[in-house]
Amino acid sequence: MGYQNISFPEKTKFLVTGSAGFIGSNLVEAIINLGYQVRGLDNLSTGKKENVDLFLHHPNYEFVEGDIRDLDTCMKACDGIDFVLHQAAWGSVPRSIELPLLYEEINLKGTLNMLEAARQNGVKKFVYASSSSVYGDEPTLPKQEGREGKVLSPYALTKKSDEEYARLYTSLYDLDTYGLRYFNVFGKRQDPDGAYAAVIPKFIKQLLNDKQPVINGDGKQSRDFTYIENVIEANLKACKANSEAAGKVFNIAYGGREFLIDIYYHLTQALGKDIQPIFGPERRGDIKHSNADISKAKELLGYDPEWSFEKGIEAAIDWYKADLKALKVV
Template sequence: MSYRDIEFENDSVFLVTGGAGFIGSNLCEAILNMGYKVRCLDDLSIGKQENVDLFIENKNYEFIKGDIRDYDTCLKASDGVDYILHQAAWGSVPRSVEMPLKYNDINIKGTLNIFEAARQNNIKKVVYASSSSVYGDEETLPKKEGKEGYPLSPYALTKQVDEKYAKIYADLYNLDTYGLRYFNVFGRRQDPDGAYAAVIPKFIKLLLNNESPTINGDGKQSRDFTYIENVVEANLKALKADSKYAGEAFNIAYGGREYLNDIYDILAELLDKEDIRPIYGPDRVGDIKHSNADISKAKGVLGYDPDWDFDKGIKEAIDWYVKNL
């Protein structure tokens, strides 16, 4: 079943935290297209106003500029809301190594504020963004829920803590929480700029500008790249999950495995930039070498059935960047 066929109660209101960000704005768009009301909470520290400007004229859309680190803001933003899709966080492993205090403040305190506000406002379900980084130094492939290792970065630790708080809120307070462990999401509106930009949009922009991207390490590291449409599907299907699974976390990926060197070659070919060769730099501190997801739990429990593989997704992504950069 496509997420477009999912039905919620009439007049349902959804709060999307981090709604002006890459994943958040795609969630806002999908929910609005389904005819429901969306309240977007974002402090625009990472999210961009331009990502949500296209919703301004929609009568079902409301934007609140606010910081999840402020509990009163979270309480007010979630008042009168039925469901919360909590995407607000700071990503990037290397940046977290440089700024551990900020990551603790935003990713842990901010998430705890959302959970507590959800409890006080009797929110029906909270789906929150976790990360494949929670697997840490556990080298077994594919990654499977229940076999987590020791975190390799402050970012990974914040996501592990978020999951533990989610379980506590489910067990102690009967708050329906569901964690989605995203595996290298890519697609439209993902920011290509900055030192901590994700690899795919960064590579695309540099190649379009006839510049050589830098691959950290030898390029033989692998990732389970996941197109944004699959992530939207997972979030909306998690909102329909049976409450007996509250407090649990799920791998959200396609279930494939792509190597960075191959990714580069594919992008160069599709963009007709095969004459541009990459530069190889040092490994990034805190990065895992390989990542590949076992998605059987999400399939069985959530009905998650991703149909956007890497080849299909990368063509859509390139088309968007060519039109919008």
């Protein structure tokens, strides 16, 4: 269970792109704690400088401020690297509908630059973040790899295209690639601010500040909320996976299903708040229900997530409560 017992050769070096972001900074922390070297790459467009500063004192950490849209930057970042954990991207379905050209540049061209840089530098394995959004309008639950519908947003299209490019880099250039379709990841250091903030940290911050959160739609949409520790496990186990699993994509989730309105009232109870939500319009491009079949990741990656939603949300609430200054609780 978990990833604490995963081992690599002593001098192994990882590159984490998007290392100043939520998922990236947690990966950096986990790799450092395991005793390996890690280089972070981020242009700080959505990542936070404080997430970089957390590790700058550590002898096994090196940070490069740079943009994945620049191939030369990607080439330098991949120099001497064994494993790439590519997390750099712009998220948010609604924002991608507003800014499709920018999403194409960052999420698609940027990923292609990283694939090419990894290939030219002889990287052993290239593990990258995909998304459950690639399932689009396919209604069948649980979501299963190979059964996708029409994508509903530019964000989803960039992730679907990334998967195809990665598959080609495995079949044409022998670069072992592993796509991880994340399902609604949450946990410590996830940003609660901004118009496109993830729902769990946003709810927690607003409730702690005694404000009424807005739920888009009727609250009956469901998600396979996945705690960050499960995602770290998936990335590291993909680095240990057999090459026969390369070129494939994998659902990374816990395999559960939570309704948004239930989560909201769970949080109000946990935080001791009696605040009713405001129901707003549904968001364009959103998938109504999401639940993952994780059997493929279990079989081919040895993925065995130990953090249930209940265990994860308790840990997340504790972390946000301890970080009241960042939440600006008055």
